[in-house]
Amino acid sequence: MAAVREGDYDGIRQEIRKIMKQPGYDDGSAGPVLVRLAWHASGNFSLVEHTGGSNGAGMRFPPESVDPANAGLHHAISFCLPIQAANPWLSHADLWTLAGITAIEAMGGPKIPWEPGRTDYSTAEAAADHRGDISERLPDGALGADHIREVFGRMGFSDREIVALSGAHALGRCHEDRSGFEGQWVVNPIRFSNQYYKLLLRDIWKPRQWDGPFQYAATVAGTKLMMLPTDMALVEDKEFKVWVEKYAADQDLFFKDFSMAFAKLLELGVERDDTGFAQLVKKSAREGKPLDQTLRPSGGGCPFAGGKNRDAKL
Ligand code: HEM
Numbered sequence: 001m002a003a004v005r006e007g008d009y010d011g012i013r014q015e016i017r018k019i020m021k022q023p024g025y026d027d028g029s030a031g032p033v034l035v036r037l038a039w040h041a042s043g044n045f046s047l048v049e050h051t052g053g054s055n056g057a058g059m060r061f062p063p064e065s066v067d068p069a070n071a072g073l074h075h076a077i078s079f080c081l082p083i084q085a086a087n088p089w090l091s092h093a094d095l096w097t098l099a100g101i102t103a104i105e106a107m108g109g110p111k112i113p114w115e116p117g118r119t120d121y122s123t124a125e126a127a128a129d130h131r132g133d134i135s136e137r138l139p140d141g142a143l144g145a146d147h148i149r150e151v152f153g154r155m156g157f158s159d160r161e162i163v164a165l166s167g168a169h170a171l172g173r174c175h176e177d178r179s180g181f182e183g184q185w186v187v188n189p190i191r192f193s194n195q196y197y198k199l200l201l202r203d204i205w206k207p208r209q210w211d212g213p214f215q216y217a218a219t220v221a222g223t224k225l226m227m228l229p230t231d232m233a234l235v236e237d238k239e240f241k242v243w244v245e246k247y248a249a250d251q252d253l254f255f256k257d258f259s260m261a262f263a264k265l266l267e268l269g270v271e272r273d274d275t276g277f278a279q280l281v282k283k284s285a286r287e288g289k290p291l292d293q294t295l296r297p298s299g300g301g302c303p304f305a306g307g308k309n310r311d312a313k314l
Helices: 009-020 031-042 073-086 092-106 124-131 145-153 159-170 195-200 229-236 238-249 251-267
Strands: 216-220 223-227
Touching: 009 031, 009 073, 009 092, 031 073, 031 092, 031 159, 031 251, 073 092, 092 251, 145 159, 145 229, 159 195, 159 229, 159 238, 159 251, 195 223, 195 229, 195 238, 216 229, 223 229, 229 238, 238 251
Parallel strands: none
Antiparallel strands: 216 223
């Protein structure tokens, strides 16, 4: 990958576009898994405890790297590594989030506002000390509307924002060896669109007869598609369904709302000071002791570097 002038994020976007095409991987694209990386890096934020979020790139270290909820995301981290290695001024945390929005745009989605300034943990200990226990914060696809509201409510999202964010399931697929679920949501899983909502509203979904976890199945245009219980909850719940109908009818509205909600997601817990960087503050410091964990992007500290754990199953 090319070295880009420090601070040239448009140059980094171009590098990200170069890694999008992955002929040997899934549907030939790194796009969907990059979007999921940006979401899972950010979606463990808690407004109450004020821990988690994209700042720090904590998923490079256990326990986040081995959390079953993040299974498969080592592929996305590995796709990003050559860009970060060629540009050590860039934090992993900025790269992962920028890769998510660049992928969405490259797959036909909206432009999403994005700001740099995230910093990286240098060690697993720093991450653990800063974050505490943030397991169990990501949603479980086997559950229903109450669970979705609880998980997204913890991050401060409204029903409207929850339904808009869920539209990202127009992208990618479930993998039996990662989540246990299997299949794609829409016919073209590398095109960002409002198809997900249109399909949710169709009366075609039946419980899938198989040995795996409970999920819904339908065949559309000769392609086998799926929905998770949490996807179907968006049409079973009256308040959610209002927004499914609006987004199915109006792709521009979906794009606008998705863009704002995704930008908000990537900013959770990213508090820049007057240097423009979001400092990583140890718990001890937040408890009244001086700030002591300010790490500028260094390029170091990623256990995936050098291919050591590249194929390790998370
Ligand atoms: C109730 C909330 C959600 C649940 C329960 C959920 C669950 C899942 C599951 C089980 C998978 C399959 C993982 C695998 O087997 O590889 C998946 C994939 C995916 N999710 Fe979600 N998700 C939710 C919300 C979101 C949000 C908010 C976004 C982004 C804004 C998102 C983006 C994606 C993408 C792009 C994929 C495909 C990844 C790939 O192709 O590798 N999801 N999700």
